[in-house]
Amino acid sequence: MPELPDVETFKRYFDSTALHKKVRSAKADPDGVLEGITAAGFARKLNGRTFRKTRRHGKHLFVDIGKGDWFMLHFGMTGYLKYYKDPDDSAEYQKARFELSNGYHLGYSNRRKLGKLQIIPDPDDFIADHDLGPDPIESDLSFAQFRDRIADRRGSIKAALMNQSIVAGLGNVYSDEILFRVGIDPHTKVEKLGEKELHRIFRSMYTVLGKTIEKQADPEEFPRSYLTPHREPGATCPKCGGTIEKVTVSGRSAYYCPDHQRRGT
DNA sequence: AATATTGTTCAGCA
DNA sequence: GTGCTGAACAATAT
Numbered sequence A: 001m002p003e004l005p006d007v008e009t010f011k012r013y014f015d016s017t018a019l020h021k022k023v024r025s026a027k028a029d030p031d032g033v034l035e036g037i038t039a040a041g042f043a044r045k046l047n048g049r050t051f052r053k054t055r056r057h058g059k060h061l062f063v064d065i066g067k068g069d070w071f072m073l074h075f076g077m078t079g080y081l082k083y084y085k086d087p088d089d090s091a092e093y094q095k096a097r098f099e100l101s102n103g104y105h106l107g108y109s110n111r112r113k114l115g116k117l118q119i120i121p122d123p124d125d126f127i128a129d130h131d132l133g134p135d136p137i138e139s140d141l142s143f144a145q146f147r148d149r150i151a152d153r154r155g156s157i158k159a160a161l162m163n164q165s166i167v168a169g170l171g172n173v174y175s176d177e178i179l180f181r182v183g184i185d186p187h188t189k190v191e192k193l194g195e196k197e198l199h200r201i202f203r204s205m206y207t208v209l210g211k212t213i214e215k216q217a218d219p220e221e222f223p224r225s226y227l228t229p230h231r232e233p234g235a236t237c238p239k240c241g242g243t244i245e246k247v248t249v250s251g252r253s254a255y256y257c258p259d260h261q262r263r264g265t
Numbered sequence B: 001a002a003t004a005t006t007g008t009t010c011a012g013c014a
Numbered sequence C: 001g002t003g004c005t006g007a008a009c010a011a012t013a014t
Helices: A004-017 A039-046 A123-129 A143-150 A157-162 A172-181 A195-214
Strands: A023-028 A053-057 A060-064 A070-074 A079-084 A094-100 A105-110 A116-120 A245-249 A252-256
Touching (some): A004 A053, A004 A060, A004 A079, A053 A123, A070 A123, A116 A123, A143 A195, A157 A172, A157 A252
Antiparallel strands (some): A023 A094
16 A cells, blocks of 8 residues: 555665666556556657656655656555566566666556556646645655644544645555554544644654655564554554554544544543 | 455535 | 545455
């Protein structure tokens, strides 16, 4: 489920493999995840181009391919990249592949087709058009700015954290993790939260994102005290020994520990 | 074999 | 208009 830390990990993977390489040939599945372009058009756009630089915003990865074009990758919930040498190899459920100037290949996989590959003129326009809020890592988001963006929301704090127009990059798993850490029930209405609690959530967001990016978004490497490796009903809460429950909040499955996560005080 | 899965979009509603 | 909720979508693992 690629959220900000996962996509940041993909970006670093891309940077250490395909960046600065030239595309000998690009190929995409016509029934795959192309948005607004045919498979032939996609190949024509990318053939001969060099991956010049990358930029991540929330769950979106942008690659500058020159001539005023950017290649946008979105991973949906099942997307990933695979870099490999053997031309007979491929990523499972591969939807696009780039043969690079060094003979290696970069594959884009997406088991379900919820992700997107797109050629766009400008990432900033894309971000504005999709009403994406600031990326918490890439922008210098102050607490005051965060509070102003979130404080007047009416729904649950979990829904607000997942709302990409407030802050871009948090999804189901990391919103749960951020709230777990500070002992706040995901059902809690934003309006019930005081300045202090919003500040703790803000801090928790940075702690969680920083640590999980460091661990390359691999839950097996997360600290024992994290919720994500115990994200199943009936699991023992690593913070207080309570029992992890699964509930539905804003139409999404939320995991939390009712023993130490409470509604706003 | 029915069910759960989750990011995004959008219809519908307050 | 606005913003929120819930459903739909994809298609596979369990």
